[in-house]
Amino acid sequence: MAKIDSKLPFKPVSNPSLNVSRRRVITGLGSMAAASWLPFTISAQESVVESEILIIGGGMAGAATAFQLALHGRDVALVERGEIASEASGQNMGGLGGAGWGNMPNLQSYLTMGSLEIFKQLQIEMGYDMEFRVSGSITGIHTEEQHNYLQDRVLWLKSNGYDGELMTAQEANAIEPEVSLALPGYMFAPGRGQADPVKSTQAFAHAAQEAGAGIHTGHNVTAIEVRGNGEYSVRTPDAEFRCQTLVLATGSWCGPVGEMLGLTIPVIPTRGQMWATERLPPRFFHRISSAESSFTWSQDDGSDDKTPPFLTHKGDRRLTRHLYGRQRKNGEIIFGGDRQDLGYNTDPDMAGIEVNKNHASEVVPLVADLPIARTWAGLMPFSLDGAPIIGRIPLRDNLYIVSGLASSGFGRGPMAGKLAADYIHTGHMPRVLAESDPARCVTESG
Numbered sequence: 001m002a003k004i005d006s007k008l009p010f011k012p013v014s015n016p017s018l019n020v021s022r023r024r025v026i027t028g029l030g031s032m033a034a035a036s037w038l039p040f041t042i043s044a045q046e047s048v049v050e051s052e053i054l055i056i057g058g059g060m061a062g063a064a065t066a067f068q069l070a071l072h073g074r075d076v077a078l079v080e081r082g083e084i085a086s087e088a089s090g091q092n093m094g095g096l097g098g099a100g101w102g103n104m105p106n107l108q109s110y111l112t113m114g115s116l117e118i119f120k121q122l123q124i125e126m127g128y129d130m131e132f133r134v135s136g137s138i139t140g141i142h143t144e145e146q147h148n149y150l151q152d153r154v155l156w157l158k159s160n161g162y163d164g165e166l167m168t169a170q171e172a173n174a175i176e177p178e179v180s181l182a183l184p185g186y187m188f189a190p191g192r193g194q195a196d197p198v199k200s201t202q203a204f205a206h207a208a209q210e211a212g213a214g215i216h217t218g219h220n221v222t223a224i225e226v227r228g229n230g231e232y233s234v235r236t237p238d239a240e241f242r243c244q245t246l247v248l249a250t251g252s253w254c255g256p257v258g259e260m261l262g263l264t265i266p267v268i269p270t271r272g273q274m275w276a277t278e279r280l281p282p283r284f285f286h287r288i289s290s291a292e293s294s295f296t297w298s299q300d301d302g303s304d305d306k307t308p309p310f311l312t313h314k315g316d317r318r319l320t321r322h323l324y325g326r327q328r329k330n331g332e333i334i335f336g337g338d339r340q341d342l343g344y345n346t347d348p349d350m351a352g353i354e355v356n357k358n359h360a361s362e363v364v365p366l367v368a369d370l371p372i373a374r375t376w377a378g379l380m381p382f383s384l385d386g387a388p389i390i391g392r393i394p395l396r397d398n399l400y401i402v403s404g405l406a407s408s409g410f411g412r413g414p415m416a417g418k419l420a421a422d423y424i425h426t427g428h429m430p431r432v433l434a435e436s437d438p439a440r441c442v443t444e445s446g
């Protein structure tokens with residue numbers, strides 16, 4: 001008998017444009033689960049769930065892919081071991097990218113700007129409250145060298161059709177009154193946004209479900225086999241999921257899940273950690289960051305054959321300080337920045353958090369005197385070369401992956417899911433995905 005898991009605060013939203021019939025095929029569950037739109041857990045031993053396409057992973061990558069495949073009218077199910085948004089997609093800072101499409105849009109332009117459009121679709125057209133807004137972002141410049149670097153960067157952005165401008169400290173302070181007047185300047189990126197990570201990822205999963213996708217939470221995938229008829233058999237302790245096409249959207253766990261298929265997928269779990277103040281009245285209106293890391297990485301991105309680019313640490317050694325933050329709608333001011341390869345360790349490290357708080361205080365001095373009310377950490381899925389891994393894995397039949405979204409998969413996940421879904425639906429690779437081809441890095445194990 002299926003158990004309805006109503007723990008998720010999904011808000012039913014009726015959307016007349018989503019007139020797609022439910023295609024989920026459930027064997028051995030009865031009508032209760034089939035008729036429900038809530039995520040549910042199958043508790044009966046050896047229940048079999050069949051769908052044409054199965055996605056493993058209920059973060060932003062998986063939820064967004066499920067949503068788009070369901071909109072295409074495909075028979076799709078998603079399986080997640082925890083709850084929707086229980087890992088990085090629910091733990092991140094909530095920053096959304098976007099410097100514009102540019103004169104010759106590349107994969108980064110598609111992922112950032114395309115995702116912003118999809119965020120707008122869910123928040124504005126479909127009525128989900130994701131706390132989405134295009135707030136813009138302000139980046140503190142600490143030194144003359146960083147100023148020169150960003151001056152060149154802004155020139156490059158403008159001449160290639162992207163947005164961004166330099167501001168004096170006075171100009172920045174006029175639109176964001178808490179930024180320091182002591183810094184030599186700021187960069188303003190008007191098109192960047194923010195949204196609540198948990199609410200947003202759950203909105204995508206709910207929208208997928210409304211469009212006909214099956215969402216199955218509380219199922220830890222422990223084995224994957226190929227059956228005689230070419231179907232995948234995906235096993236969890238309580239159920240078997242069968243499908244013709246399998247999509248891996250398992251974030252930092254692409255390595256171990258890939259091993260279940262005999263594949264090596266070079267995704268490095270990278271700890272990001274954050275801290276929050278108590279709730280305060282509105283003080284910050286933009287996203288806040290610092291130019292220190294981008295300047296350092298422009299000189300040396302820190303990568304080698306075992307280390308992805310753009311981390312703040314190599315082993316225990318700090319390479320740079322990185323900073324991102326904002327004030328949430330509930331009033332908490334949140335900041336984070338460190339990116340460290342520590343395996344699957346998600347314990348926050350107070351020494352790193354203090355470094356981050358001092359860094360934030362240089363840009364917005366108000367935070368220096370605010371106590372830290374809570375800390376947390378999560379795992380960012382960095383590919384070894386830093387580029388996304390989105391597309392078909394040619395080493396197996398009908399196998400796809402949507403991952404490697406690194407430090408910006410919340411803001412880039414919606415379009416990553418759309419591009420992957422379009423590929424699966426049409427059988428043709430969207431041309432921009434040439435940059436993220438899994439064939440470049442996914443290999444046979446052993």
Ligand SMILES: Cc1cc2nc3c(=O)[nH]c(=O)nc-3n(C[C@H](O)[C@H](O)[C@H](O)COP(=O)(O)OP(=O)(O)OC[C@H]3O[C@@H](n4cnc5c(N)ncnc54)[C@H](O)[C@@H]3O)c2cc1C
Nearest residue numbers: 057059061081089092093095221251272378408409410411
């Ligand atoms: C502290 C921090 C701050 C960040 N800030 C930002 C930001 O401001 N903006 C931004 O765009 N990005 C940010 N990121 C990065 C962003 O969160 C990630 O890139 C993104 O969430 C990755 O999404 P995903 O769906 O690929 O992975 P995840 O969200 O990790 O989802 C993968 C899912 O797969 C499931 N799974 C794994 N193995 C199994 C299995 N065997 N069986 C079933 N399910 C399984 C997991 O439970 C998980 O829910 C931040 C990340 C962190 C940690």
